[in-house]
Amino acid sequence: MKNQIKITLGWIALLLISLFPVYLIFHYGSGTESLTNYASTTHFLGEIFGLVGMTMFALTFILSTRIKWLEDIFGGLDKVYITHAILGGTALIMILAHPIFLVLKFIPVDIDLAAKYILPSSYWSVNFGIIALVGMIALIFITLFTKMKYHRWKFTHEFLGLMFIFAVLHIFLVRGSISQDNIFNGYYIYAGIVSFIGLFGFSYSLFIKNRLFKNAVYKVKSINQKKDVFKIVISPEHKPILYKAGQFIFVRFYNENISKEAHPFSIASKTDDDNITIVAKMLGDYTNKLGNLKNGDKVSVEGPYGKFNYKRFSDSNQVWVAGGIGITPFIGMVQDVVNDNSFKGTVTLFYSVKSEEELIGDAMFKELSQESNKFAYIPWITSTNGRINIQKIFELSGRFRNKHFFLCGPTRFKESIINSLIKNGSSKRYIHEEVFDFR
Numbered sequence: 001m002k003n004q005i006k007i008t009l010g011w012i013a014l015l016l017i018s019l020f021p022v023y024l025i026f027h028y029g030s031g032t033e034s035l036t037n038y039a040s041t042t043h044f045l046g047e048i049f050g051l052v053g054m055t056m057f058a059l060t061f062i063l064s065t066r067i068k069w070l071e072d073i074f075g076g077l078d079k080v081y082i083t084h085a086i087l088g089g090t091a092l093i094m095i096l097a098h099p100i101f102l103v104l105k106f107i108p109v110d111i112d113l114a115a116k117y118i119l120p121s122s123y124w125s126v127n128f129g130i131i132a133l134v135g136m137i138a139l140i141f142i143t144l145f146t147k148m149k150y151h152r153w154k155f156t157h158e159f160l161g162l163m164f165i166f167a168v169l170h171i172f173l174v175r176g177s178i179s180q181d182n183i184f185n186g187y188y189i190y191a192g193i194v195s196f197i198g199l200f201g202f203s204y205s206l207f208i209k210n211r212l213f214k215n216a217v218y219k220v221k222s223i224n225q226k227k228d229v230f231k232i233v234i235s236p237e238h239k240p241i242l243y244k245a246g247q248f249i250f251v252r253f254y255n256e257n258i259s260k261e262a263h264p265f266s267i268a269s270k271t272d273d274d275n276i277t278i279v280a281k282m283l284g285d286y287t288n289k290l291g292n293l294k295n296g297d298k299v300s301v302e303g304p305y306g307k308f309n310y311k312r313f314s315d316s317n318q319v320w321v322a323g324g325i326g327i328t329p330f331i332g333m334v335q336d337v338v339n340d341n342s343f344k345g346t347v348t349l350f351y352s353v354k355s356e357e358e359l360i361g362d363a364m365f366k367e368l369s370q371e372s373n374k375f376a377y378i379p380w381i382t383s384t385n386g387r388i389n390i391q392k393i394f395e396l397s398g399r400f401r402n403k404h405f406f407l408c409g410p411t412r413f414k415e416s417i418i419n420s421l422i423k424n425g426s427s428k429r430y431i432h433e434e435v436f437d438f439r
């Protein structure tokens with residue numbers, strides 16, 4: 001409940017900041033007088049959409065900084081990225097509406113002047129705006145509709161920072177009614193603050209963060225491979241990071257055969273263990289190369305992040321459902337929960353894999369379930385038992401009412417369970433998922 005309030009407040013804060021230009025124009029400018037005829041109304045709306053869109057655009061850069069308090073406000077880094085995506089999409093719509101309304105203003109009187117707002121001309125102040133808009137459309141189109149490799153996608157996504165710089169040039173150089181006629185005195189101060197917010201967010205993620213805050217340094221202690229999965233244990237060089245089981249970190253391995261890009265992995269160790277275990281499945285270019293790691297290789301660790309932890313609901317019975325590699329955040333949580341005297345509920349872990357050889361940590365789960373009466377373990381082999389569904393979960397773990405569900409695994413797997421849970425009367429407040437995809 002407390003979390004929900006924080007998230008709602010976070011969204012309200014974003015909306016209030018984004019809509020601030022509307023307030024300024026109504027307060028200091030001609031406000032409702034601008035709505036007296038077709039030309040002034042379309043012009044007024046065009047400028048409002050432009051400024052609101054620009055503010056939202058600036059805020060998206062702050063949301064991608066991975067600054068810790070953003071996680072606290074939005075309930076986890078995955079939710080921060082979802083907010084970033086929604087705000088980015090809305091900013092694009094607003095910024096698109098900006099020239100449309102300005103064009104609409106002039107279409108009835110002067111078609112050439114109308115074209116000036118959408119076609120390049122000798123007005124560089126407007127051209128900068130056109131470049132920013134076209135670039136934004138292209139880059140967001142790539143984000144939404146193409147299936148390119150993550151590192152390429154990330155590279156292209158970073159060009160949004162360049163588009164923001166063009167947008168900044170546009171809002172400072174353009175002579176609209178707001179800036180020229182001084183509808184409200186604070187236009188340039190406002191434009192300056194918005195530009196600073198966006199440029200700070202962008203440069204913080206790209207240049208400042210890594211220089212300002214040194215990530216924790218670890219070394220590879222051991223690496224083992226079972227089929228297409230690596231178990232990598234890393235140990236701290238100096239001070240270990242403090243984390244809760246179920247959280248995740250961004251790791252950068254320093255090995256000549258592996259890219260230096262930071263990748264997210266769940267911590268598969270119990271809370272605050274000095275050594276951190278990562279269990280990584282070979283899924284693409286990067287993870288396929290992890291076999292090159294050697295003991296002693298340097299590892300930089302950023303984090304921990306994430307809010308995926310049973311402790312937030314210590315009084316309730318819980319069902320944990322893992323699909324395939326989605327077992328990783330549960331590995332440490334199981335080790336915690338069996339020794340956690342403050343936890344008053346029970347946990348049933350369903351672990352779905354195609355075949356028995358794919359099970360990770362099976363022996364440990366079996367042993368802990370025999371030792372503890374608050375933890376039950378149900379491995380689920382789909383090649384013999386068929387897909388797991390909530391009827392089967394219900395038969396094996398009892399009724400759902402007031403049970404908290406923790407889910408991690410492939411998107412479709414999670415979605416089908418979440419949809420069935422909701423259809424069967426479970427509330428979203430009782431469903432918690434870890435997302436293995438930040439795009």
Ligand SMILES: Cc1cc2nc3c(=O)[nH]c(=O)nc-3n(C[C@H](O)[C@H](O)[C@H](O)COP(=O)(O)OP(=O)(O)OC[C@H]3O[C@@H](n4cnc5c(N)ncnc54)[C@H](O)[C@@H]3O)c2cc1C
Pocket residue numbers: 149150151248261262263264265266267279280281282283284285286287288325328329435436437438439
């Ligand atoms: C919170 C979280 C926890 C995760 N925990 C685990 C885990 O415990 N074990 C495990 O095997 N996998 C985990 N993953 C997934 C893991 O990060 C990806 O499998 C890995 O980065 C794939 O990289 P690739 O180049 O080999 O594959 P690709 O084919 O290039 O990528 C596959 C998918 O992984 C994601 N991805 C790739 N690179 C990055 C990156 N640098 N940053 C963010 N996402 C990226 C993208 O969604 C991409 O579509 C986790 C992901 C997240 C977001």
